[in-house]
Amino acid sequence: MAGIHDSSTAGSSAKADAVPSQRGMTPRELAPRELTPRALATGLILGALLAPCNVYSGLKIGWAFNMSITALLLAFAFWAPVTRLLRRPAWGMLESNINQTTASAAAAITSSGLVAPIPALAAMTGENLPWLPLIVWVFSVSFLGVWIGWFLRPRMIEQSDLVFPAGMAAAQTMRDMFAHADEAMSRVKVLMSSLVGAVLFNVLDKLVWQIPRVGPSLTASKLTFVFDPSLLLLGFGGIIGLRAGLGLLIGALLAWGLIGPALIDHGIVQVSASQVSWFEPLVGWLLWPGVAVMVAASLTSFAASLFAASKHGRHGRAGRQRSSTGRLQIAGFTAAAALAIVLQVILFDVHWTMALASIPVAFVLATVAARVVGETSVAPIGAIGKVSQLTFGVMAPGQPITNLMTANVAGGSAGQSADLLNDFRAGHEVGAHPTRQVVAQCAGVVVGSIVSSLVYLMLIPDPATQLFTPEWPAPAVAVWKAVAEALSDGLGGIAPSALWAMAVGGVLGVVLALLERRLDPKRLVFVPSGAALGLAFVIPASTSLMLFAGAGLAAIAHKSAPRWATRFLLSVAAGLVAGESLFGVASVWF
Numbered sequence: 150m151a152g153i154h155d156s157s158t159a160g161s162s163a164k165a166d167a168v169p170s171q172r173g174m175t176p177r178e179l180a181p182r183e184l185t186p187r188a189l190a191t192g193l194i195l196g197a198l199l200a201p202c203n204v205y206s207g208l209k210i211g212w213a214f215n216m217s218i219t220a221l222l223l224a225f226a227f228w229a230p231v232t233r234l235l236r237r238p239a240w241g242m243l244e245s246n247i248n249q250t251t252a253s254a255a256a257a258i259t260s261s262g263l264v265a266p267i268p269a270l271a272a273m274t275g276e277n278l279p280w281l282p283l284i285v286w287v288f289s290v291s292f293l294g295v296w297i298g299w300f301l302r303p304r305m306i307e308q309s310d311l312v313f314p315a316g317m318a319a320a321q322t323m324r325d326m327f328a329h330a331d332e333a334m335s336r337v338k339v340l341m342s343s344l345v346g347a348v349l350f351n352v353l354d355k356l357v358w359q360i361p362r363v364g365p366s367l368t369a370s371k372l373t374f375v376f377d378p379s380l381l382l383l384g385f386g387g388i389i390g391l392r393a394g395l396g397l398l399i400g401a402l403l404a405w406g407l408i409g410p411a412l413i414d415h416g417i418v419q420v421s422a423s424q425v426s427w428f429e430p431l432v433g434w435l436l437w438p439g440v441a442v443m444v445a446a447s448l449t450s451f452a453a454s455l456f457a458a459s460k461h462g463r464h465g466r467a468g469r470q471r472s473s474t475g476r477l478q479i480a481g482f483t484a485a486a487a488l489a490i491v492l493q494v495i496l497f498d499v500h501w502t503m504a505l506a507s508i509p510v511a512f513v514l515a516t517v518a519a520r521v522v523g524e525t526s527v528a529p530i531g532a533i534g535k536v537s538q539l540t541f542g543v544m545a546p547g548q549p550i551t552n553l554m555t556a557n558v559a560g561g562s563a564g565q566s567a568d569l570l571n572d573f574r575a576g577h578e579v580g581a582h583p584t585r586q587v588v589a590q591c592a593g594v595v596v597g598s599i600v601s602s603l604v605y606l607m608l609i610p611d612p613a614t615q616l617f618t619p620e621w622p623a624p625a626v627a628v629w630k631a632v633a634e635a636l637s638d639g640l641g642g643i644a645p646s647a648l649w650a651m652a653v654g655g656v657l658g659v660v661l662a663l664l665e666r667r668l669d670p671k672r673l674v675f676v677p678s679g680a681a682l683g684l685a686f687v688i689p690a691s692t693s694l695m696l697f698a699g700a701g702l703a704a705i706a707h708k709s710a711p712r713w714a715t716r717f718l719l720s721v722a723a724g725l726v727a728g729e730s731l732f733g734v735a736s737v738w739f
Contacts, residue, residue: 181243184585188244189251191228192589193596195220196255200597201604202730203256205381207264208608210692211624211684212385213257215568217319217575219340219723220252221245225326226337242327246581247589249319250572254295254593258601260564261290265534266557268605269629270497271612273549280606282496288598289488290558293508294565295590296482297515301566302573302583305519313523316574323579332716339717343724344731347380351732354378371420371427372405373619373689381733382692384725386699387718389681394700396677400685401693404435408650417646428619428689432627437647438654439686440628445658446679453666477584489558497554503545507558510540514563522567523574534560534629542636549637553629604734624687658683 182188199220203213228240267287271277278286306313326333369375386394409431412418418434420427486508493504514537537556545551569590576586609615616623635643643651661679668676685693703722706714 182238182241183243183582184247184588185244187228188247189589189592191224192220192248192251193255193592195223195248196252196593197596197600198731199252199256199727200258200601201734202727203259204264204601204604205608205730205733206385206726207259207625208268208605208621208623209381210385210622210688210696211264212389213259213264214385214388214723214726215253215315215571216256217249217253217315217571218322218719219727220249220256221319221322221326222333222337222340222720224248225330225333226341229330229334242323242579243581245323245326246576246579247585249323250576250586251589251593253572254291254569254590255597255600257565257568258287258291258594258597260294260561260568261287261598262557262561263287263601263605264623265625265629266553266561268609268612268616268623268626269633270550270553271609272616272626272630273553273633275613277606277609277612278496280603283606284598284602286492286496287602288594289485289492290561291565291594291598292591293482293485293489293511293558294515294562295569295587295594296478296485297512297562298519298566298569298573298590299478299583299587300482300512301515301519301570305523305570306573306577309523313571313574315522316571317578319571319575320578323575336717336720340720340724343384343721344728345724347384347725347728348732350378350380351729351736355736368410371424372409372431373426373428373691374405374694375689375691377689377691377695379692379695379729380725381729382695383699383702384722384729386696386701387703387722388726389696389700391700391704392674392676393678393681394697395674396679396681397685397693398697399677400439400682401690401697403682404439404686405431405690408435408438417644426619428622429617432617432622432687434644434647434650435686436627436631437643438650439683440631441651441654442658442661442683442686443628443680444632444683445655446662446683449659449662450665450679453662481587489562493554493558497550499551499554500545503541503551503555504558506544507541507555510537510555510559511562514559515566518563518567519570522570534564537563538629538632538636542632547637549633552633552636556629608734619689619691622688622692624684627687654683 196216199216203216207213224245225240228244231237232239267278267283277283409418409427412431412434413420413427418430420430424430490501490504490508493499493507494501534556537559538552540559541552541555545555572586572590573583575581576583609621615621617627658679661676661682664676665673665678699722703714703718706718
């Protein structure tokens with residue numbers, strides 16, 4: 150196939166893209182295409198389409214999906230035949246990397262706080278930020294994360310032994326696409342079939358079938374044990390794996406099957422027989438032990454990963470060339486930091502000293518988070534968010550809005566930078582120019598901020614009545630709001646029974662995290678994930694059950710058809726998530 154070639158080896162001289170003859174051409178013309186208008190435009194379009202998926206799923210279940218591989222496959226599927234048909238220069242690997250970098254930056258915009266501290270603030274005040282301040286705020290947090298990530302790149306990518314598994318997976322996907330185009334097209338067909346199928350299922354469910362959400366009994370239905378035919382949840386279940394699925398199942402049975410009924414029987418939580426669902430009154434109590442399990446497990450795992458990374462990653466790779474910090478990095482970081490500080494003061498009346506303090510805290514947390522992401526591929530967004538909230542809770546006690554928004558800057562930009570370091574790793578592996586990736590990231594952040602902010606306002610126009618309901622459980626929002634209120638009002642406002650449950654949950658979270666580090670990986674699947682178990686306390690049981698079903702089906706597929714599962718399962722899951730998310734966003738207009 151003309152024009153499809155492998156330019157993946159870093160530092161090697163790449164061939165020109167689909168050039169019939171190289172005779173008489175300049176070095177610039179012979180250089181592989183990278184930051185081309187079509188690569189940037191493709192990434193922006195895909196980012197604008199995929200970002201709403203993460204907003205939707207973040208408000209539903211508190212998780213987001215890495216869109217890099219999805220963007221790689223979709224762009225390749227479009228440009229590979231189009232360039233041949235129109236006899237244009239072939240879609241090159243470095244262009245593919247710019248595309249995934251741009252789309253990833255746009256889709257990862259939820260790290261900036263759009264599905265956690267920002268709606269938590271709205272839940273406390275009763276109203277959302279207007280659309281323009283919200284867009285500018287989301288952009289400022291993510292923009293700061295881009296520049297922090299660029300500062301960390303030489304140390305984390307070029308001079309260390311950190312792998313960044315998600316970035317390496319994206320790089321390997323690029324190599325495979327250009328080496329085995331037919332396989333890539335097969336994966337795209339499966340992804341698109343899954344996406345279209347999810348959309349059609351939801352259209353039929355809403356307009357024709359109207360599948361009833363019923364449980365085995367009236368009481369079980371009120372306790373949220375109902376059948377929820379969500380293909381998004383099945384897809385996410387296939388992505389998170391069996392261990393997390395089991396943790397959700399155990400947590401749902403414990404929280405909504407045992408503790409919830411006991412709270413009602415003992416009069417600790419008052420419910421009415423006329424209520425359709427008891428989710429809202431029960432989750433006000435259950436979120437405290439759930440938060441304790443999640444925070445304790447996350448922070449313990451975070452500390453253990455940091456200790457392991459510092460123990461094994463002190464020495465850089467021999468022979469790596471050290472990169473110097475240029476004027477552009479300094480100017481960009483200074484502008485981003487200034488914007489974040491000014492907006493904190495203007496929009497949220499944060500004292501300038503607290504706003505200023507959020508910048509070095511962000512840098513420290515980003516360094517730590519990058520170590521964890523580089524080692525495990527898991528961005529500890531929840532953990533660094535709690536660390537930042539606790540830090541500013543000590544610095545500015547009794548100020549919940551200051552706590553939320555300074556922690557939003559510190560934790561959000563740290564999470565964003567750690568996430569974008571995966572893009573830098575993928576680019577480094579295929580010989581990309583880092584400055585061009587930064588341009589792509591900045592463009593992606595602009596589009597992602599606009600699209601995601603407008604989608605959020607469209608989905609949650611009335612946060613006071615919509616959040617923390619069975620339709621929009623918003624578990625990450627509940628955690629941020631609970632921590633801010635606890636640090637503001639002290640623990641006196643929490644029921645004594647919930648305080649005891651928090652203590653038990655905290656101990657359980659620590660134990661589960663330590664077992665995770667100690668046990669053999671083969672046995673680990675039977676030990677519930679602390680983060681997943683705690684999450685089940687703050688989302689309806691129906692959500693946890695469907696996530697477990699997806700994880701179970703994925704495990705069966707890996708066991709019975711391992712070759713098919715390795716090739717196509719991620720594509721199927723990504724299509725289900727994207728299809729239902731896009732339908733959910735679009736249905737608001739109709």
